[in-house]
Amino acid sequence: MRPGENKGGCAASMSSIAFVGSSAGNIWHRGGAKATDRLCRFLRSGLVMLVAAGLAACSTSEVLRPSSAPVPTSTSSKYAAIVIDANSGRTLHAVDADAPRIPASLTKMMTLYMLFEAMQQGRVTPSTQIPVSAYAASRPPTKLYFKAGQSVDADTAIRALATKSANDVATAVAEYLGGSEDRFAGMMTAKARQLGMNHTVFRNASGLPDGEQRTTARDMAILGIALRQHFPSMYGYFGQRGFAFRGRTIKGHNKVLDMVAGADGIKTGYTRASGFNLATSVSRDGKRLVAVVMGEKTARDRDALMAQLVERFLPEASRR
Numbered sequence: 001m002r003p004g005e006n007k008g009g010c011a012a013s014m015s016s017i018a019f020v021g022s023s024a025g026n027i028w029h030r031g032g033a034k035a036t037d038r039l040c041r042f043l044r045s046g047l048v049m050l051v052a053a054g055l056a057a058c059s060t061s062e063v064l065r066p067s068s069a070p071v072p073t074s075t076s077s078k079y080a081a082i083v084i085d086a087n088s089g090r091t092l093h094a095v096d097a098d099a100p101r102i103p104a105s106l107t108k109m110m111t112l113y114m115l116f117e118a119m120q121q122g123r124v125t126p127s128t129q130i131p132v133s134a135y136a137a138s139r140p141p142t143k144l145y146f147k148a149g150q151s152v153d154a155d156t157a158i159r160a161l162a163t164k165s166a167n168d169v170a171t172a173v174a175e176y177l178g179g180s181e182d183r184f185a186g187m188m189t190a191k192a193r194q195l196g197m198n199h200t201v202f203r204n205a206s207g208l209p210d211g212e213q214r215t216t217a218r219d220m221a222i223l224g225i226a227l228r229q230h231f232p233s234m235y236g237y238f239g240q241r242g243f244a245f246r247g248r249t250i251k252g253h254n255k256v257l258d259m260v261a262g263a264d265g266i267k268t269g270y271t272r273a274s275g276f277n278l279a280t281s282v283s284r285d286g287k288r289l290v291a292v293v294m295g296e297k298t299a300r301d302r303d304a305l306m307a308q309l310v311e312r313f314l315p316e317a318s319r320r
Contacts, residue, residue, distance in 0.1 A: 072308035078275040078295025080217040083309055085317040086225050086281070086288035092313040096217070098199065101294045103215040104269030105142075105165045106277050107207030109223050110188045112161055115173055116231040117191075119154065124177075126155035135181075136171035139206065143168040144245065158234075159243035163252035165268065167206040174205035181205055192219065195226050209271055217292040224266050224279045224290045238265025238281070255299075256280050259307050266290075268299075276302040282310050286319035 071093065073079075082097040084090070091097075118124040134148035144166045146152060152160070157173055160166040171181055178184025181204055188202040197219035203210040228235045241258075242251040253268045262284030269277035275295035282289045291309050296302035 069312065072305050072312060074296055074301070074305060076275060076295050076297050080294045081292060081309065082217040082221050083289060083291040083313045084221050084225065086290045087320045088318045092316050093309065098216050098218055100199065100214045101216060102271060102274035103207055103213065103220065104271045104274040104277050105207040106220050106267055106269040106279055107202060107205065107213070108161045108165060108170055109227060109267050109279065110192065110202060111170050111173055111205045112158060113223065113227055114177055114188060114191065115154065115158060116234045118177055120231065124154050126153065128154040130154060130157055130172050130176045132168065132172045133175055136168050136175060139167040139171050140208065142166060156245065158237050159240065162237045163240055163243055164250050165253065167208060170206035195222055197222050207269055209273060217294050220279050220292045221290050224281055227266065228281065235265065238267065256303050256306050259303060260310050278302050278306050280306050280310070282314065284314065287314055287317040289314055289317055
């Protein structure tokens with residue numbers, strides 16, 4: 001708290017307590033021992049009430065975490081970050097949060113949003129078979145190596161996108177829902193505008209390099225919040241560490257799920273141009289944060305910075 005910022009709060013209340021204590025001393029000296037009863041009544045009716053008021057005025061953040069606590073940051077030239085209180089929508093921290101950045105595989109958050117919406121509307125079920133075209137099968141890794149003509153059920157597709165970040169599956173989903181990946185990318189961009197993501201343009205469903213595909217840290221946070229709010233029954237996919245596929249376990253990339261207490265999603269991303277990206281959701285003690293880190297130099301730096309940002313700003317979040 002800056003000096004002079006809380007005239008009616010903690011400092012003022014404590015000053016009032018000191019004034020009451022001084023007044024009580026004056027009563028004692030003027031009345032001697034006979035003033036004892038009067039003094040006690042004064043203390044009960046005045047001082048005790050002001051002590052309670054003073055403690056109430058001193059918020060938890062003032063007492064336990066001074067506002068001068070250092071804020072974690074990065075030296076990467078591509079760095080951008082934002083931390084949002086998901087209960088209130090208040091921005092707790094932002095660095096270049098509205099500057100254009102490359103989403104990389106954070107793009108798949110929107111691909112999954114579109115698939116969840118199709119399921120919610122009854123157009124797709126978990127068992128719906130999604131065909132894999134020759135084009136989808138040709139997408140570069142990360143992928144599940146489907147062959148042209150094969151298919152993947154929607155449930156497996158969701159797991160593959162949320163944990164493995166499979167590019168072949170992302171393109172297959174795009175073609176199934178949009179007819180073509182180009183058309184689906186236009187649908188993704190239109191949905192972004194509906195959600196208030198005003199600085200995002202999608203050109204594909206996977207996040208593979210495209211010079212026109214762009215977003216911001218704030219837009220990705222908006223999408224992260226929307227995924228939980230609009231699809232609470234499906235959001236749990238983002239918290240999975242892996243899934244079974246063809247007799248083996250496919251492990252995910254999101255190590256923050258095991259690094260941060262209460263972390264329950266959402267998505268990692270990386271290309272050489274973007275740097276290391278991460279969107280994270282945390283629920284702890286009735287508080288919820290959504291944070292985005294973009295453009296870090298390494299996955300380890302990204303994960304460590306995210307963990308630090310969560311611990312630094314969670315005390316400032318509201319409870320529901």
